[in-house]
Amino acid sequence: MRQQVNGLLRRVPVWTVWLAGLLPLTLLLWDTLTGGLGIDPVRDIEHRLGRTALYFLIASLAVTPLLRVAGVSLMKFRRALGLLCFTYAGLHVLSWLSMDMSFLWAQMGRDIIKRPYLLLGMTGFALLAALAVTSNNASIRHMGAGAWRRLHKLVYVAAPLVALHWILALKTFPVTPGFWLLVILALLGLRVAIPRPLARKRQIA
Amino acid sequence: MKLTWSDVTPKSSWLNRRSFLAAGAALAASPALGLTGKPSGFSTDAEPNSLKDITNYNNFYEFGTGKEDPARYASALTTDPWSVEIGGLVERPGSYGLEDIAPDNELEERIYRLRCVEAWSMVIPWIGVPLASILNRVGVQPSAKYVAFETLVRPEEMRGQKRPILDWPYREGLRLDEAMHPLTILATGLYSDPLPNQNGAPLRLVVPWKYGFKSIKSIVRITLTDSEPFATWNALQPREYGFYANVNPQVDHPRWSQATERKIGGGLFGGRQETLMFNGYADQVASLYEGMDLSRQF
Numbered sequence: 001m002r003q004q005v006n007g008l009l010r011r012v013p014v015w016t017v018w019l020a021g022l023l024p025l026t027l028l029l030w031d032t033l034t035g036g037l038g039i040d041p042v043r044d045i046e047h048r049l050g051r052t053a054l055y056f057l058i059a060s061l062a063v064t065p066l067l068r069v070a071g072v073s074l075m076k077f078r079r080a081l082g083l084l085c086f087t088y089a090g091l092h093v094l095s096w097l098s099m100d101m102s103f104l105w106a107q108m109g110r111d112i113i114k115r116p117y118l119l120l121g122m123t124g125f126a127l128l129a130a131l132a133v134t135s136n137n138a139s140i141r142h143m144g145a146g147a148w149r150r151l152h153k154l155v156y157v158a159a160p161l162v163a164l165h166w167i168l169a170l171k172t173f174p175v176t177p178g179f180w181l182l183v184i185l186a187l188l189g190l191r192v193a194i195p196r197p198l199a200r201k202r203q204i205a
Numbered sequence: 206m207k208l209t210w211s212d213v214t215p216k217s218s219w220l221n222r223r224s225f226l227a228a229g230a231a232l233a234a235s236p237a238l239g240l241t242g243k244p245s246g247f248s249t250d251a252e253p254n255s256l257k258d259i260t261n262y263n264n265f266y267e268f269g270t271g272k273e274d275p276a277r278y279a280s281a282l283t284t285d286p287w288s289v290e291i292g293g294l295v296e297r298p299g300s301y302g303l304e305d306i307a308p309d310n311e312l313e314e315r316i317y318r319l320r321c322v323e324a325w326s327m328v329i330p331w332i333g334v335p336l337a338s339i340l341n342r343v344g345v346q347p348s349a350k351y352v353a354f355e356t357l358v359r360p361e362e363m364r365g366q367k368r369p370i371l372d373w374p375y376r377e378g379l380r381l382d383e384a385m386h387p388l389t390i391l392a393t394g395l396y397s398d399p400l401p402n403q404n405g406a407p408l409r410l411v412v413p414w415k416y417g418f419k420s421i422k423s424i425v426r427i428t429l430t431d432s433e434p435f436a437t438w439n440a441l442q443p444r445e446y447g448f449y450a451n452v453n454p455q456v457d458h459p460r461w462s463q464a465t466e467r468k469i470g471g472g473l474f475g476g477r478q479e480t481l482m483f484n485g486y487a488d489q490v491a492s493l494y495e496g497m498d499l500s501r502q503f
Contacts, residue, residue, distance in 0.1 A: 032473070038272065039258050039261045040272070040325070041472075041473060042467065045473075099474060100467065101477065102474070102476040114462075115459070117460055168460070169460075171270075171323075172266075172270060172370050172371070172441075
């Protein structure tokens with residue numbers, strides 16, 4: 001069963017993940033152009049982009065636990081998931097800069113320093129940017145596998161920061177982002193609970 | 206106990222009136238429902254937001270925390286019959302009907318700017334009466350210094366109240382001089398129609414120089430007191446929401462700047478506008494706060 005699933009997955013080309021991953025963006029564009037957004041389309045665009053970025057981040061974090069727990073390998077799609085996350089995160093930040101803050105650089109600068117939720121969000125974004133620019137084979141070769149792997153462990157920091165950014169942006173304690181923070185912590189916890197050597201042993205057996 | 210029209214009307218015709226009102230609500234243009242307010246010199250000449258904007262973008266946590274929740278769920282609220290309990294340090298305490306508080310022939314149109322603490326703004330054509338007129342009618346005792354307000358608690362109809370998001374009922378308060386200021390109104394209408402439920406039907410406070418959350422909705426109790434009343438957001442997070450909540454571009458919310466605001470309805474690239482001290486009503490209200498340090502008493 002597991003082998004069948006993995007065999008099937010092996011035949012799925014990576015571009016299909018990109019195609020599916022850009023669907024939320026297409027829907028958002030469609031809603032924007034057809035007036036399908038609410039009374040405040042700026043907020044809807046900004047929030048939908050941010051949420052989608054977080055969902056792709058969680059998807060990329062789920063790849064390893066899925067392999068260790070269920071033996072299903074989505075490894076070859078992980079880079080696409082991570083880059084999709086960064087695409088949405090970038091558009092989220094861009095929509096904040098342009099539509100929400102209309103390029104008031106001084107006010108944005110002061111806000112980022114003074115507001116914990118913005119500081120967390122921007123820190124998360126900077127970490128994700130470092131991962132995105134090194135998500136290519138040339139970088140892995142150039143950095144060496146060990147250093148590259150260490151750098152990409154930054155995602156364990158970025159993911160909870162991003163979820164906290166969402167929680168702190170809201171006025172009362174919100175259920176949805178709280179739930180996703182728990183999911184992130186559970187996915188990170190699974191890495192500790194089921195370490196790699198054990199999974200290897202199981203695969204050999 | 207003061208009698209209102211619903212008390213002296215036979216129950217059967219009263220019920221008929223309710224079904225008539227319900228039918229009329231479907232026909233928004235029905236002249237029987239229309240409200241007219243006399244134009245007022247306090248109105249701004251800024252272009253009001255559309256009725257669609259005003260009735261679909263609301264903070265009314267009794268119906269949910271999303272901006273769309275009130276428009277979606279507030280129709281469950283019964284607003285007729287309705288009475289307001291006025292008590293505390295007043296000469297004539299009692300239960301007052303809407304017609305007592307805001308008689309049709311006293312209604313005024315007040316086109317006011319609204320600035321939310323979340324840094325967005327709208328312009329809204331309210332219909333209502335100055336709060337001072339009802340306070341004068343019930344007779345404020347000399348020892349009274351503050352006015353406390355309370356929203357209805359009815360979780361069967363206000364689904365947001367089934368969760369302890371806030372310490373229900375929603376409560377707010379004003380200093381007496383703020384309450385008596387001619388800009389402060391009790392609104393019963395919007396754009397020549399009775400107030401939609403999501404905007405605080407049937408009766409809400411509007412204090413245009415303060416952040417929107419001070420303007421409490423669906424009022425059931427008004428109490429005159431001699432000490433600063435409980436205020437819901439202030440009690441939940443005093444660092445973020447002061448008791449005064451005056452619009453002030455120099456005093457930031459801890460999580461965002463208040464220097465600018467985004468006007469709802471401005472489109473994708475409508476940009477931001479500068480926030481004005483007291484939301485642009487400084488000429489009228491700044492004197493109320495003379496001698497106060499507004500960065501501390503925010």
